[in-house]
Amino acid sequence: MNDEREFSLDEICQHSKELFGVYPEVIYGALLPVETKEKYTLAEIRRAIDKFVKKEVV
8 A cells, every 4th residue: 555645534543453453542642742634644654653652651
């Protein structure tokens, strides 16, 4: 799939398990520190998820 096509957050979250293997809640949490946009690329979401899951828990 082309990582540079843009999708709405609703579209991405509807298919979060198939696309990224995570629940929509993980995507919402990963995007909290990111600038809010109407559409995201899959690459942007993947980077946000990767950064989120590697974040140290204190």
